Amino acid sequence: xxxxxxxxxxxxxxxxxxxxxxxxxxxxxxxxxxxxxxxxxxxxxxxxxxxxxxxxxxxxxxxxxxxxxxxxxxxxxxxxxxxxxxxxxxxxxxxxxxxxxxxxxxxxxxxxxxxxxxxxxxxxxxxxxxxxxxxxxxxxxxxxxxxxxxxxxxxxxxxxxxxxxxxxxxxxxxxxxxxxxxxxxxxxxxxxxxxxxxxxxxxxxxxxxxxxxxxxxxxxxxxxxxxxxxxxxxxxxxxxxxxxxxxxxxxxxxxxxxxxxxxxxxxxxxxxxxxxxxxxxxxxxxxxxxxxxxxxxxxx
Amino acid sequence: xxxxxxxxxxxxxxxxxxxxxxxxxxxxxxxxxxxxxxxxxxxxxxxxxxxxxxxxxxxxxxxxxxxxxxxxxxxxxxxxxxxxxxxxxxxxxxxxxxxxxxxxxxxxxxxxxxxxxxxxxxxxxxxxxxxxxxxxxxxxxxxxxxxxxxxxxxxxxxxxxxxxxxxxxxxxxxxxxxxxxxxxxxxxxxxxxxxxxxxxxxxxxxxxxxxxxxxxxxxxxxxxxxxxxxxxxxxxxxxxxxxxxxxxxxxxxxxxxxxxxxxxxxxxxxxxxxxxxxxxxxxxxxxxxxxxxxxxxxxxxxxxxxxxxxxxxxxxxxxxxxxxxxxxxxxxxxxxxxxxxxxxxxxxxxxxxxxxxxxxxxxxxxxxxxxxxxxxxxxxxxxxxxxxxxxxxxxxxxxxxx
Amino acid sequence: xxxxxxxxxxxxxxxxxxxxxxxxxxxxxxxxxxxxxxxxxxxxxxxxxxxxxxxxxxxxxxxxxxxxxxxxxxxxxxxxxxxxxxxxxxxxxxxxxxx
Numbered sequence: 001x002x003x004x005x006x007x008x009x010x011x012x013x014x015x016x017x018x019x020x021x022x023x024x025x026x027x028x029x030x031x032x033x034x035x036x037x038x039x040x041x042x043x044x045x046x047x048x049x050x051x052x053x054x055x056x057x058x059x060x061x062x063x064x065x066x067x068x069x070x071x072x073x074x075x076x077x078x079x080x081x082x083x084x085x086x087x088x089x090x091x092x093x094x095x096x097x098x099x100x101x102x103x104x105x106x107x108x109x110x111x112x113x114x115x116x117x118x119x120x121x122x123x124x125x126x127x128x129x130x131x132x133x134x135x136x137x138x139x140x141x142x143x144x145x146x147x148x149x150x151x152x153x154x155x156x157x158x159x160x161x162x163x164x165x166x167x168x169x170x171x172x173x174x175x176x177x178x179x180x181x182x183x184x185x186x187x188x189x190x191x192x193x194x195x196x197x198x199x200x201x202x203x204x205x206x207x208x209x210x211x212x213x214x215x216x217x218x219x220x221x222x223x224x225x226x227x228x229x230x231x232x233x234x235x236x237x238x239x240x241x242x243x244x245x246x247x248x249x250x251x252x253x254x255x256x257x258x259x260x261x262x263x264x265x266x267x268x269x270x271x272x273x274x275x276x277x278x279x280x281x282x283x284x285x286x287x288x289x290x291x292x293x294x295x296x297x298x299x300x
Numbered sequence: 301x302x303x304x305x306x307x308x309x310x311x312x313x314x315x316x317x318x319x320x321x322x323x324x325x326x327x328x329x330x331x332x333x334x335x336x337x338x339x340x341x342x343x344x345x346x347x348x349x350x351x352x353x354x355x356x357x358x359x360x361x362x363x364x365x366x367x368x369x370x371x372x373x374x375x376x377x378x379x380x381x382x383x384x385x386x387x388x389x390x391x392x393x394x395x396x397x398x399x400x401x402x403x404x405x406x407x408x409x410x411x412x413x414x415x416x417x418x419x420x421x422x423x424x425x426x427x428x429x430x431x432x433x434x435x436x437x438x439x440x441x442x443x444x445x446x447x448x449x450x451x452x453x454x455x456x457x458x459x460x461x462x463x464x465x466x467x468x469x470x471x472x473x474x475x476x477x478x479x480x481x482x483x484x485x486x487x488x489x490x491x492x493x494x495x496x497x498x499x500x501x502x503x504x505x506x507x508x509x510x511x512x513x514x515x516x517x518x519x520x521x522x523x524x525x526x527x528x529x530x531x532x533x534x535x536x537x538x539x540x541x542x543x544x545x546x547x548x549x550x551x552x553x554x555x556x557x558x559x560x561x562x563x564x565x566x567x568x569x570x571x572x573x574x575x576x577x578x579x580x581x582x583x584x585x586x587x588x589x590x591x592x593x594x595x596x597x598x599x600x601x602x603x604x605x606x607x608x609x610x611x612x613x614x615x616x617x618x619x620x621x622x623x624x625x626x627x628x629x630x631x632x633x634x635x636x637x638x639x640x641x642x643x644x645x646x647x648x649x650x651x652x653x654x655x656x657x658x659x660x661x662x663x664x665x666x667x668x669x670x671x672x673x674x675x676x677x678x679x680x681x682x683x684x685x686x687x688x689x690x691x692x693x694x695x696x697x698x699x700x701x702x
Numbered sequence: 703x704x705x706x707x708x709x710x711x712x713x714x715x716x717x718x719x720x721x722x723x724x725x726x727x728x729x730x731x732x733x734x735x736x737x738x739x740x741x742x743x744x745x746x747x748x749x750x751x752x753x754x755x756x757x758x759x760x761x762x763x764x765x766x767x768x769x770x771x772x773x774x775x776x777x778x779x780x781x782x783x784x785x786x787x788x789x790x791x792x793x794x795x796x797x798x799x800x801x
Binding site: 042043045047054055058059060063065066067068069070071072073075076078079080081082083084085086087088089090091093096113114116117120121123 | 328329331357358359361362363364365367368369371372373374375376377378379380381383397398401507508509512513514515516517518519520523
């Protein structure tokens with residue numbers, strides 16, 4: 001499984017525009033952001049709401065972003081960047097990127113209304129969601145992006161409890177339904193694909209959305225060196241997919257010929273350790289249904 | 301008026317007068333969401349923007365909520381744009397989180413709030429429970445008496461907000477429905493005069509491609525208390541600025557509002573009623589009537605709730621001051637205590653051996669009219685207290701049953 | 703070029719030096735992350751083929767590729783071990799701090 005890319009690691013800048021963050025060791029959110037900024041460059045204005053990334057990248061006088069960086073309220077990433085983009089347009093700022101970066105809670109839950117507004121108005125912004133599949137900043141509470149069956153502190157697993165009882169919200173579909181010019185999913189484990197998508201987004205005007213799968217050692221319960229390993233396993237087992245929506249058409253960037261067993265992805269993570277063979281089976285059945293739908297849409 | 305009023309007289313509603321002010325000030329970005337009774341203000345601005353009638357190019361963001369409206373104008377302010385928004389009631393409450401973001405990072409956002417009660421009980425009618433609930437949000441708060449004052453105060457608000465010594469957001473409160481929807485003769489200033497009063501917006505407190513900045517960042521426990529102390533000092537600074545800007549405004553436009561608090565026939569007044577907003581007009585009429593009857597009554601119009609005219613209220617309590625009983629009319633209430641203005645006025649006047657007696661009146665909630673008769677009742681109660689007759693300290697006035 | 707820890711940063715000493723609320727400079731690092739580390743990545747340059755997987759996957763971007771051999775900024779490496787885990791040539795080993 002490889003993805004064609006015009007990016008060569010060796011050609012990329014060694015400069016880091018996000019550096020010295022106080023994120024947990026092995027954090028995927030910072031991988032997503034530092035790689036995105038390598039593509040977007042210094043003329044980027046970053047806006048982050050209350051979330052892991054904000055909490056770990058500014059505490060006066062330390063500021064880990066080397067580009068313009070503002071913090072906003074939890075529900076307000078999209079609305080704040082809408083205002084920034086409006087001002088940039090009115091001031092005639094050329095060749096700048098207004099970039100919102102928020103977690104899954106700030107995007108799929110409390111920030112969804114403002115994000116929908118941005119997509120409907122087609123404001124000239126890029127919105128990057130790093131999805132670690134729960135409210136990690138407050139200490140691992142379930143979000144609408146937490147997968148079925150996952151333990152969190154608010155979806156406990158134990159006697160009579162089986163983790164989260166609902167399936168995750170499909171953010172990609174929600175954003176694509178706004179008919180935005182560009183929308184994609186990505187994973188930190190596929191950096192070429194991620195950077196290609198950021199580059200593509202950069203070249204387009206209007207509301208652009210990239211949903212990045214970002215494994216979290218602290219919240220998921222695996223040792224910190226395995227962040228990329230779990231990112232790959234999620235894609236290889238079909239539990240995360242790499243897709244794009246552009247010009248009204250959906251495209252899959254990577255279609256595994258056969259899926260790796262879900263168990264390979266699930267069993268090493270503390271949040272899934274209560275799961276039984278039956279749970280693995282249910283997850284795979286649901287995965288197959290989702291993929292059938294996906295493939296039909298790509299065909300059509 | 302000692303000077304000729306400059307400008308063109310037009311019949312405008314309070315909302316239209318406010319919209320004219322915004323047109324003249326030329327914000328670069330406006331974001332707003334409709335809510336009664338603010339809606340016609342936003343509609344008027346939409347017309348101005350669509351027709352290219354704003355004094356400077358303007359982008360209007362039609363956001364999906366008030367929370368987003370305030371976040372969007374904050375985002376634009378971060379880039380160094382002059383901005384405007386307007387709301388009312390539930391919308392203001394919905395913005396609450398963003399009000400604190402905006403003030404704590406010193407963005408000179410100007411907002412008009414068409415005062416309206418807050419649910420529940422559900423109401424679309426006027427009182428000031430919305431803005432009084434936002435007293436602690438770090439905004440300068442003005443209350444206006446007329447459409448003319450709404451227009452003039454918005455002009456002053458931009459001037460005050462954008463001065464480097466201040467850099468605070470300003471909320472201009474316009475009593476709904478009384479002011480936004482009633483028509484009156486309003487002098488609309490010439491653009492040239494406004495430009496002379498309000499220079500183009502320049503700030504160092506913005507993002508920069510040359511030297512990238514961080515805004516709305518965290519102060520940890522090591523600097524947080526210190527930063528809040530500085531925030532309080534900025535409000536102290538703003539007191540003098542508000543007075544000075546009003547004087548400057550008078551020099552250019554021939555109208556003035558006397559800083560934080562104005563008085564009417566208070567020189568030798570023994571019974572004084574303090575009010576906010578549109579109730580000042582009614583009270584003036586009653587003061588004139590009672591004065592004609594030989595009663596020594598006066599009016600205090602509290603124009604600015606934050607910063608609070610604390611020194612002014614303290615001065616009422618000096619031996620030289622004629623005031624014997626101060627009544628405070630609140631179109632708001634903090635349940636479990638009393639009206640908010642009453643609390644602040646009493647606290648400002650307090651000192652050992654205080655000579656002044658006080659009464660707190662709550663009236664005009666949820667569109668309940670504050671009539672001349674109600675104001676007369678209030679003065680009557682102040683007189684009772686002055687004569688040593690008992691009066692409850694906190695009273696609701698104007699209820700359908702006495 | 704990576705951002706650097708400013709070891710002699712002048713912290714506000716008087717109220718006048720602390721501005722209330724206004725913008726502050728971006729890209730200012732006054733504290734290191736080295737104290738978080740239990741294991742330290744050590745590169746054996748003789749085994750390195752410069753595939754740069756460690757460089758691209760490093761959550762903190764502490765691996766530098768501007769020198770002949772890859773470098774590691776130990777001020778900001780947290781010792782997560784992603785680099786060693788992803789290295790196809792096992793050129794990076796995780797060594798316990800203090801050993």
